[in-house]
Amino acid sequence: MIRDSVAGICRSYGRTWFQELYKADKRSTELWENLGENGFIGLNIPEEYGGGGLGIFEICIVCEEAAAAGTPLLLLVVSAAINATLISKFGSPEQKQEFLPPLAAGRSIMAFAITEPDAGSNSHQIATTATRDGDIYRLNGRKTFISGVDEADWILVVARTGVDDKGKAMLSIFVVDAEMPGLEKTVIETAIPSPEKQWMLFFDDAEVPATRLIGNEHEGLRAVFLGLNPERITGAAMGLGLARYALDKAAQYCREREVWGVPIGMHQGVSHPLAERKIELELAKLMTQKAATLYDQDLPCGEEANMAKFAAAEASINSVDQAMQALGGNGMTIEYGLADLWPMARLMRTAPVSREMILNFVAQHSLGLPKSY
Amino acid sequence: MNIVVCAKQVPDTAAEKRLSSDGTLDRSNDADQILNPLDEYGTEAALKLVEANGGEVTILMVGPKSATETLRKKALPMGADKAIQVTDEALHGSDAVATAYALAQALKQVEGFDLVILGSESTDARGSLVPSALSEFTGLPGLTFAKSIEVDGNVVRIQREGDKGFETVEAEMPAIVSVVKGINEPRYPSFKGIMAAKNKPLDEKDAAGAGIDTSMVGLANSKSKVGEWKERPPKEAGTIVEDDGEAFAKLADWLEENKLL
Numbered sequence: 074m075i076r077d078s079v080a081g082i083c084r085s086y087g088r089t090w091f092q093e094l095y096k097a098d099k100r101s102t103e104l105w106e107n108l109g110e111n112g113f114i115g116l117n118i119p120e121e122y123g124g125g126g127l128g129i130f131e132i133c134i135v136c137e138e139a140a141a142a143g144t145p146l147l148l149l150v151v152s153a154a155i156n157a158t159l160i161s162k163f164g165s166p167e168q169k170q171e172f173l174p175p176l177a178a179g180r181s182i183m184a185f186a187i188t189e190p191d192a193g194s195n196s197h198q199i200a201t202t203a204t205r206d207g208d209i210y211r212l213n214g215r216k217t218f219i220s221g222v223d224e225a226d227w228i229l230v231v232a233r234t235g236v237d238d239k240g241k242a243m244l245s246i247f248v249v250d251a252e253m254p255g256l257e258k259t260v261i262e263t264a265i266p267s268p269e270k271q272w273m274l275f276f277d278d279a280e281v282p283a284t285r286l287i288g289n290e291h292e293g294l295r296a297v298f299l300g301l302n303p304e305r306i307t308g309a310a311m312g313l314g315l316a317r318y319a320l321d322k323a324a325q326y327c328r329e330r331e332v333w334g335v336p337i338g339m340h341q342g343v344s345h346p347l348a349e350r351k352i353e354l355e356l357a358k359l360m361t362q363k364a365a366t367l368y369d370q371d372l373p374c375g376e377e378a379n380m381a382k383f384a385a386a387e388a389s390i391n392s393v394d395q396a397m398q399a400l401g402g403n404g405m406t407i408e409y410g411l412a413d414l415w416p417m418a419r420l421m422r423t424a425p426v427s428r429e430m431i432l433n434f435v436a437q438h439s440l441g442l443p444k445s446y
Numbered sequence: 447m448n449i450v451v452c453a454k455q456v457p458d459t460a461a462e463k464r465l466s467s468d469g470t471l472d473r474s475n476d477a478d479q480i481l482n483p484l485d486e487y488g489t490e491a492a493l494k495l496v497e498a499n500g501g502e503v504t505i506l507m508v509g510p511k512s513a514t515e516t517l518r519k520k521a522l523p524m525g526a527d528k529a530i531q532v533t534d535e536a537l538h539g540s541d542a543v544a545t546a547y548a549l550a551q552a553l554k555q556v557e558g559f560d561l562v563i564l565g566s567e568s569t570d571a572r573g574s575l576v577p578s579a580l581s582e583f584t585g586l587p588g589l590t591f592a593k594s595i596e597v598d599g600n601v602v603r604i605q606r607e608g609d610k611g612f613e614t615v616e617a618e619m620p621a622i623v624s625v626v627k628g629i630n631e632p633r634y635p636s637f638k639g640i641m642a643a644k645n646k647p648l649d650e651k652d653a654a655g656a657g658i659d660t661s662m663v664g665l666a667n668s669k670s671k672v673g674e675w676k677e678r679p680p681k682e683a684g685t686i687v688e689d690d691g692e693a694f695a696k697l698a699d700w701l702e703e704n705k706l707l
């Protein structure tokens with residue numbers, strides 16, 4: 074039933090609406106707020122803070138259905154999946170009271186800033202520092218590719234607060250206001266036709282009240298790792314939705330389009346690759362659901378979350394690509410909404426964690442091969 | 447104000463429909479069963495009125511046992527407060543008039559309603575007879591094909607779209623109103639609505655419990671009989687008009703011959 078409502082709401086906006094947004098450089102706020110008012114953005118936030126009291130499994134449904142309607146909401150993956158999880162698990166009662174209700178209601182968005190120019194796949198390299206100074210921390214450093222900063226009220230920032238005896242960075246996480254003295258932002262132009270924008274952030278002695286530290290000082294790495302599984306799982310769910318959107322479009326087109334007097338779907342050269350994509354999609358979905366179920370039961374799910382993310386990314390790229398092929402020239406048009414979905418599907422192979430880093434993980438942890446880096 | 451919405455379960459509008467050997471709609475195939483789309487408009491209209499004026503919305507459904515799911519999954523999650531479901535083998539095959547009789551009897555047990563709202567048709571039968579027949583059986587004024595509804599004191603006023611414009615029709619309540627597609631945009635059940643629906647009261651009655659005389663309902667007792675029927679003939683190839691510069695005249699002739707102009 075959650076699925077039906079979310080799908081219905083997203084379809085009532087639809088792909089064309091979404092395309093008008095990115096063409097006009099507008100945001101998908103209206104859809105976000107609509108889903109929020111109806112209780113679907115905060116499904117995984119505890120009930121006492123205005124959420125649905127459910128888990129990652131359910132927020133995955135929202136990610137998947139939004140994408141399957143042709144209106145993918147990238148910020149669900151950061152705001153709802155990572156940030157709401159981190160604050161629910163590590164925030165103080167006051168912090169939960171401040172941040173969770175507006176997030177649950179879809180009135181506010183929180184961006185997530187971990188990536189830096191010199192720390193992408195390798196978060197041990199994080200160079201942004203937070204230095205304690207009485208009741209405040211001073212933030213200095215740069216973050217890059219941070220999605221949705223212009224739409225957000227807050228940004229969850231991962232910064233270095235020290236080094237341990239082995240010389241490794243000790244990290245902490247802070248919630249900072251998206252508009253604050255000492256924080257400059259510039260947009261990074263990407264080729265992803267989507268309403269969300271990515272930003273470079275510059276912190277120059279930006280003062281953050283110490284009350285905005287989430288969890289214990291120096292223990293941010295553990296928190297971040299905990300947030301990364303929900304990110305991977307919901308990212309996978311979004312990929313599944315993109316794949317479904319593409320396959321639905323292709324199947325409908327191939328039932329109707331006739332080139333040699335029969336629907337092109339009768340040619341196995343057209344139908345078999347689509348059928349293979351469908352199998353990939355369903356298998357990826359099964360792994361995504363397995364990972365979400367394990368996560369929601371507080372069981373280890375790193376392997377499953379990584380595999381789901383990998384499989385869903387590949388399924389979405391392959392499905393969009395195959396659907397474009399099945400539509401012939403129409404595959405390239407804006408009207409059919411496939412070619413302009415491809416960069417988003419393709420993004421799934423790179424972010425939030427790259428294909429190679431997942432293969433590293435599986436090689437090392439699932440197969441017991443030597444660590445390669 | 448208290449509003450009763452009559453709602454029916456129908457096979458998914460897009461699904462292929464077949465008749466069974468007794469001439470009634472074959473409901474045994476595996477098409478998804480949904481709330482009649484016109485009843486979504488009716489439910490939405492009722493919810494809007496109650497949100498503005500206070501009161502309760504009760505769904506009244508005559509249908510098979512399996513229709514409970516449609517109540518729990520759609521009408522109640524949308525926001526209706528409770529439901530009455532009349533379920534009895536004896537009702538199977540009832541035509542529009544017999545159904546209206548059954549609804550009228552069931553309504554007698556509902557205390558103090560101001561309005562009864564129905565969809566103007568169900569997408570499986572498309573008769574549009576039930577609202578008017580219900581008005582006959584209950585003796586209440588019937589305002590049909592409403593494109594808008596408003597309530598003003600104890601008067602209900604609707605606009606009905608006609609060929610040449612709108613008619614405004616009003617009646618004192620209690621009254622029966624049927625609504626057309628486009629009167630509103632039915633909401634999708636919110637998460638709260640979905641959760642709350644699980645525990646909303648659902649009063650299930652058999653025919654006797656609803657005060658229905660079973661000699662008035664069912665296939666055998668319905669006044670309309672299906673004499674004969676045929677499968678829809680396969681689509682014939684259309685006429686292709688080549689444009690030799692005169693195509694417009696041929697098209698105009700065709701439209702005229704088929705009385706479309």
Ligand SMILES: Cc1cc2nc3c(=O)[nH]c(=O)nc-3n(C[C@H](O)[C@H](O)[C@H](O)COP(=O)(O)OP(=O)(O)OC[C@H]3O[C@@H](n4cnc5c(N)ncnc54)[C@H](O)[C@@H]3O)c2cc1C
Pocket residue numbers: 151185186187188189190192193194195217218219220221263265271420423424425426427428429430433445446
């Ligand atoms: C559209 C978009 C939105 C984003 N949104 C956010 C956001 O909201 N918040 C945020 O913090 N970040 C965000 N990111 C950043 C994203 O998470 C990073 O781009 C991603 O983690 C990769 O990091 P990198 O770009 O530094 O690549 P690098 O780490 O420089 O990697 C470059 C290449 O080298 C490969 N590589 C690296 N190490 C190894 C190794 N050991 N073995 C094999 N191969 C290796 C990688 O797989 C990759 O192919 C976003 C990125 C994009 C493009």
